Amino acid sequence: MIAYLLNLATLATVFGILAASLNLLIGYAGIFSMAHAVFFGLGAYAGAQIAMLLVPDVLLACLAAAAVAGLLSLCLALPALRVRGEYFVVASLGLQMVAITVFSEAHAVTGGHGGLVGIPPATLFGLNIGDPGAFLLVCLAVLALVLLGIRVLMRGSFGRSLMAIRDSESAAKAFGKDVPRIKTLAVGLGCALAGVAGALFAFYMAFVNVESFTLEQSVLVMAMVIIGGTATLAGPLIGVLLLLLLPAGLSFLTFIPPTEIGAVQQFIYGLAMTLLMIFRPAGIAGLSTGRR
């Protein structure tokens, strides 16, 4: 039982980091990326390779993952600077589709569909933290750091710059904001954090393959952020808890045949997305859009 809860808690923590990092893009920067799973995946592959080739040190793997995902975030920053709105969403969808093909074809780095097997248990400064409890603590610490960092940054001038660009890009420019640089930084930071989540995910699963980084995963994370509430600290976490507990909750409704649980679950989160957008577009934890 404890092991099961640990397991669920670790997964929720990792997805919490992932959702918080996407919230940085969607909620604060107004960059509606549908390719977040790509950077989650880049981090997972980078972390896994570090662990398998060098040392399974969590810190090192997380740093490498953040570096790889942060650098390659230029693929997302480039269209983000060129186009906005619908165009950017389409561009990010395109990036997601191309990246999936690259992930499944770059056998040498990603293992293709077969994935990377046998990622060793994690260590931290030589200490073994492969034990589920210890690993959960590390993940929680990372989540706390990430949330703290986002809170500090978003309450500071960087957050104000981002939100100003989100609310009116032309006005932000007119008041001296270097929009391309701020956007590139935000995308880099958001994607690097997604990479960190990916590295933790790789250690936790001890196995990664392309199936965990598909469009469906991007949509799931997006749903977590949207349903929970964008541009709030707690929103994404609420979204993560709701969507991760949904399958567990559904399995107690005995009138649903077990083979259909997956579909029913999908249906519910599709329905939740649509209804929220119609009646409460700011999400569960979000503020209303004002009395305008």
Added chain:
Amino acid sequence: MLILQLLVSGIQTGAIYALTAAGFALIFGATRIFHVAHGATFALAGYAFVGLVNGGFGWPLACLGALVLAVAFGLAMDRFVYRPIQRHEGSFFTVFVAAFGVTIMVQSLIEIGFGRSFAAVSTPLTRAHQLLPGLYVAEVFWVAVAAALVLFAAVTLFLERTRLGIGLRALSENPELLRAYGLSARRLSMIAFGLGSALAVPGAVLTAITTGLQPSISAQVMLVSLAASVVGGIGSLRGAALAGLLLGVVENLVVSVLDTQWSSAAGFVVLFAFILFRPSGLFGRAVAR
């Protein structure tokens, strides 16, 4: 001969893409709504056709059923999803997420109703015959090309020659003109959704008889429609149709040099290149930045 053969299958795929993307572009051009649930319309029409044929109804009745369902779904989206969101001035992303949510719902309903496997209708129309040495063409190729040409011509005529059509084109840009013509914006937006959704039906039926449907087809079709309308220039019917054709041909031709896995990625590379280097698309006006 390989290139020619790939070109033929590319044109067949492209004709289906073109019609579907044209429907999407028609809706977007008239209403400025990014109707990502267009893929769901396609899937619903396709599965309705398969369900009716397997249920013993003839093809004409099955096509009619698919048409009715597609149009009804398009109108329902306009009435019950987009209009309430627009009433409280939702951002484009609100519309996008809501429509995406509906797409997910439709996909899961199809999974429950039809299972997760392929669904297809078998017909001798898809059996290819040797046209030239090494070049095999099936009747369905001519059907697809003819359907695309006829429907596209009809829609173009409608948009350019009829009062309603001109009203549709003016809807997003020149609302004053509508008043002069005595047309209601609400009715025009219904017509845009009805007509646009109807344009997804031939593609859905052709896909059901050639490659078969699967529940995730709605996401694929959505991606292709989005890609085609961006490459073509958002809102341009002609651009979307041409870009759809282009994507179909690229997907197939690329197979002559690369492995098959790269075929759909190639289409998205084209999309990505357009967004980076020519965001206004083939026929687009300059993008408002």
Added chain:
Amino acid sequence: MQGLLSVRGLEKHFGGLAAVQKVDLDLQEGVTTALVGPNGAGKTTLFNLITGNIVPDSGTVTVAGAAVTGRRPHEIARLGVARSFQDLRLFGRMTVRDNVLAAIEHGAWFWQPGGGAARRAREAAVESALERTGLSHLAKARAVDLSYAETKFLSVARILATGARIWLLDEPASGLDLNSRNRFVALVREAVAAGVTVCLIEHNLDIVTELADRIAFLDRGAKLAEGEPAAILRDPELIAIYFGERRP
């Protein structure tokens, strides 16, 4: 005489349409200039060309003698050119205080340069701007929750806090009630007295006569006349154009 901000031979075409053609304009230091003309005369486009939002087809813009044509909007803004927008473009989901604070933070890194002293100076500028626009009591309200007049004053507060020498105001007083309108006029006069150079687009000719030292009259992208308000507003041809009674 070349002004603090000077425009020479500025031209911009959209497709076949000339939005701005061969416009010369000088904003002399401390002089308030009004851009007047019918809708679609190219007034806002001229602002957009000056601030770098749109790149001109030809012509030059100089600020205090330095050429800024082709430079990016944020660089021009940092030279002390602040503007407002017809549709305000407030940072809607941010608080009133953050709206003003964001307008004067130019650092594009994770923090602002200058340390604590610079931060205190920015905070003081914000407090003063809010006080002068009468928004202090609303500092923690979100911009979307303000009343119409309050949003207008917030857009001025943003400019006020920047300490910019040149203000480009796009219909800043439209739709204001009498009381707010008078407060606004006083606010601009106060700024002018402090040495700010103002250029405003305004349809309300009462406000124009109250504030402007000079008027530049634009129609169909071209500058038809420039001079003292009294002279321009007495010219029957210009007035006919202004009120849309265009001669054939």
Added chain:
Amino acid sequence: MLTRRQTLAAAMAAPVAVPLAAPRLARAQQGQPYVVGTLFPMAGPNAEYGGVFTAGVQMALDHIAADRMLGRPVELRAQDSQGTPQGGATGMTKLASVDRANYVLVGFTGVSKAAAPIAARAKVPMVNGGGVGPDLAGLSPYFWNVIPLVNLEVRALLPWLGRSGLKKIALIYVDDPFGNAILAELRRGLPEVGASLVGTFSVPPGSQQFAAVAAKVRDAGADAVYFASYGAQQSQIIKQLRDNGVSQQLLTYSGATLASVAALPEAEGLVFTRQAADWSSDDPVTKRFVTDWRAKHGGDPGSYHQNYYNGTRLFALLAQGLEKQNRPVDGDGLRAELLRVREFAFVGGKASFDDQGCVTMPIEVNKLQGGQYVRLS
């Protein structure tokens, strides 16, 4: 706001906790049963397989109980793998640490690879009866296979190919470990029988458009086309190859033993390999399985039913041996017993395991004629 969030979270968490706690309480009492876990896709696109696999396991459990083979009762615990690596890792964690399973049955290559390291850490033997990817061999000391892996099937096809005179083979394969293994096996094996690969075409797992592949296959000028895919994709490959003018002999492996493939008119003449299934055998284990299966399910069993029956039976045989020697039934004991005995009486005849825990079973070449499987060798 805060209180509402907390209540919401608590409300979602509460129902999870209660039923999961129950089995542990029950087991704390006397007569602790053995726990056999299953890690099959019970939801999602591959849920049909979960039902098929479980039916085989269930019949074996019925027989074990009826024969009183073991001193303690055997209990079945199912976790849903969803057919994905992530589901596999999560499910295996639950089986190992919540259900405390003694032995786990698994299917699917991706699931097995994700779950095997977790099982190895907990020293829980995992037995695969469904996935055929050759890299499932030797995944860990505690990972065994009761299904012959696909390299054995390819080897069984080669002699028939040699006799058939088909020299130039084109291969269409899914680009995953399974498909790549077939590619490697054909590349190695074809020259031995005087044939060669004239074209290899990889396709993504979910793909459904094969017109372009068909064009390239025709262009390669092959005598026969081997395709390596699974699930519903196989029907699409067959249909679209035939639709697009590929009239050559089609070849494949046991994945094609699906009702949907047999029902496809385009599949007529398909040649494929599969585990030998002689349901008329006089061998008592096979006879009892077949008789009871027909009585319960009203039809002949399939290979998967047979494999999962054998997989479950293997546990009973090993545990029985350990009980007789008065040794504890744990991962190390089961492994030692497997390597000591090696040969077991299974449905389908005697089966032997190699050092890696992989079974060898007889394989035969079949042809699809009029919707029926006809044995060729």
